[in-house]
Amino acid sequence: MYPKNLADIPKAYNPKDVEDKWYQYWYEHNLYHSEVDESKTPYTIVIPPPNITGILHIGHILNNTLQDIYIRYKRMKGFNACWVPGIDHASIATEAKVVAMLKARGINKDNTSRADFLKYCYEWKEKYGGIIFKQLRKLGVSCDWQRERFTMDIHYYRKVVEAFVKLYKEGYIYRGYRMVNWDPASRSAISDEEVFYKEVQGKLWYFKYTVKDSKEFVVVATTRPETMLGDTGIAVNPQDERYKHLIGKTIVLPIVGREIPLFADDYVDKEFGTGAVKVTPAHDVNDYEMGLRHNLEIVNIFNEDATTNGNVPAEFRNLDRYDVREKVVARLEELSLLLKVENYTNKVGYSQRGNVPIEPYLSEQWFMKMDELVKPALEVVLDGKVKFHPEHWTKTYEHWMTNIRDWCISRQLWWGHRIPVWYHKETHEIYCEVEPPNDIDNYYQDDDVLDTWASSWLWAQDVFTNEREQKYYYPTDLLVTAPDIIFFWVARMIIAGMHFMKEIPFKDVYFTSTVRDTQGRKMSKSLGNSPDPLDLIDEHGADALRFTMTYIAPLGQDVHFSNEMVEIGRNFANKMWNAGRFLLMNLASQQSGAKNIRLDPSLKDKHIDFTDRWILSRFNKTIKEFTEALDRFEVNAASKLVYSYVWNDFCDWFVELSKQRLYQGSEEERSAVLTRAILLFEEMLKLVHPFMPFISEEIWQLLDERKTGESISTSAFPEYDLRKIDEKAESEILFVQEVVTAIRNIRGEMNVAPSKAINVLLKTDQLTKEQTKYIKSLVRIDELKVDPNMNKPKASASAVVKGCDIFVPLEGLIDLNIERTRIEKEITRISGSLESVKKKLSNEGFVAKAPAEVIERERTKMNDWEKALEKLKVILADLT
């Protein structure tokens, strides 16, 4: 299916040629579809459905990459992996976008029918939902696209409504006239969680309110002068001597002329402001509560859009809240009632969606009683049935859950799940059922829709559309999400799961890093610091982006991202690509014809030496550490492990070591070495695959003839075998590496041209012939002599490795000064280390209390260094 002509394999990896091709292939062969299969254990993830308000950003990339890593990993591990993709209707956010879009087209929502408006919303959903799914495919996610879900699908919609009806009948949902957070922009109530607080540079105004029938006045301080039009009382602390005599007196409210009481309430802080508080029960939560305690009149002065209504004097009506503010202040100044103005920073609640200050506002809304519902959901997290990663989020969760207040779930919007409540036109009796009443003509339906989160809280359970599926896939295994929706979504899904399913919705929750720019700022459109993931993919490939994200994003910490960082992944992809090319080129040179097949698997276990045992040992260790890291949700650690194995162990050393036998071995030996290298490389690609699905598939397919529909993504993940771990081979290689590095060091420091071959003398009795052979091949040596009894030749550069003295004769080339400096530096280094070991060993406490093996290790170190030091001193003396 793929032209396997080696001449076509470019030197530099080009993801553009590769990525779309394989995504198409996976899709066509339906490799990621999951069905109920009782013979296999499911591994299930439901995607945090992106809002259809826009396109995906870099945070989504991280989030979805992580999910894909786990899904691919578990799929290869033999689980029935099922990843359900979907999107969220995002009630208030989308409605705001659609209203704005219509406005741009010259259409006013107020002149549009509900049905027409919903049509526009669905158009929007089709467009942006499509973009989102396209982006996800570009990223390479292995979702089950046959399971695409939307929070307003017919089935899902019904489930949301059923949940409402059930909770209503159980008494958890009630309707009430309460003070809520009002968003004047969308003209809807919002929940406490949708309010965020901003520090605002404001002012504190001091007003004089006169006491009725008296010359006395009371001074109040306020940050919101306009609300004075709705004042219905003045509060002071009962202990406050300044005001004790005034308690019970009547105050005349300026401008309005209303007579209001002055009363005492413990809420008032004597120290703040003047110690006297103007009380506006309709427009402040605390004032409202004081109002209830003291039976104050409640005067609502605002319309739904936060303009003033008929409850204020005529000249102040129908004005925006900030215009009224100026007007009120101006009038009070005219009346000489404005005492002073101070600068004051305070925190103002803003609507998360509308980004305008919210208004505490009295209105009739639907609420969910939370205190009882929360209990089982808190329990399962505290006792570890649902595990958070990192674990410390449980504290945040516990705090929120134990201080939870009732949830305002109704929204004065059209886009969303309409509340399944009908009121009788005459009796006003409430009818709450999934289906409308039979005598529908006698009823009218509640206009409001549900909070988005009162639909997505069922996501983990109701993306499965029949009982059999639900039973098989639920509880899901892993939820990967940003920590900023821990209350909105994670907590509520657990609540819903425990209430409706009597079972947790997921076993593990992975909280991702928040992606910031290099200055630590959150990525945002308004700052313009948010890169478009598609641009990055276009430039470097999805694999590069995916790998980079996991490489730089530690568990539970913010990550600082910049576009250049994607080069980490790009370079890594290129490295693997070229390692693959190296193998393929050798393959081609050893066989006739265009077919690339593994040479001869029967030679797999022939011509094995310590380099083979070493790489196998390293590989098995890597698999072990890699899988353990993933199982602990340390994706970042896993990506570093695979990176270092591929680059350092496999490419830097194993490939270089192999060249000796590939170029100089017998025919059979060459085949054996190459066969093994390819088999090992294939296994390595499987480790990489969850992180970089495209390039691993591409190379894997190039390495051998594959059947139609065969894919690395459905191959078996490597299992480690502890018997393959070979400490002896590892130390043998380490010895080779140390000697080689020492020789290269001499070359570099002594400025020996790389083209110039040198002679090297090794004074040791510990090198095997094999090791010698490899050393020779790795450092471009003309002649290599090994003799345990040799004397140091004149004019040579030297180095001392444990158990081996190295001499490089450089007659005529050597600069004694450079060499002396080199040796002196080495002496200083070793002396320092020796000093600290000696100190340790002369410490009685250490010798008495440390474990025997630790002491033994220190003794060995001391001996080695003492010997090395002695030798170096002799060498140095020889140089002077």
Add this chain to the structure above:
RNA sequence: GGGAGCUUAGCUCAGCUGGUUCAGAGCAUCUGCCUUACAAGCAGAGGGUCAUUGGUUCGAAUCCAUUAGCUCCCACCA
């Protein structure tokens, strides 16, 4: 006001339950190389009293406490 997290090389960060030359990686810098997989590369090199102070311990980047700085979350102070 309460809570969580962070502070290690010029930059971005690894270093798990204290002990393997543990003080590391990548980028950046310097030196030398287009060596028949890879210059998106190879081989070397320089660079850090692990934020502060104290404690526990034979032994601390690692555990405890303290101080300072930064970040985030929660909370009704007009």
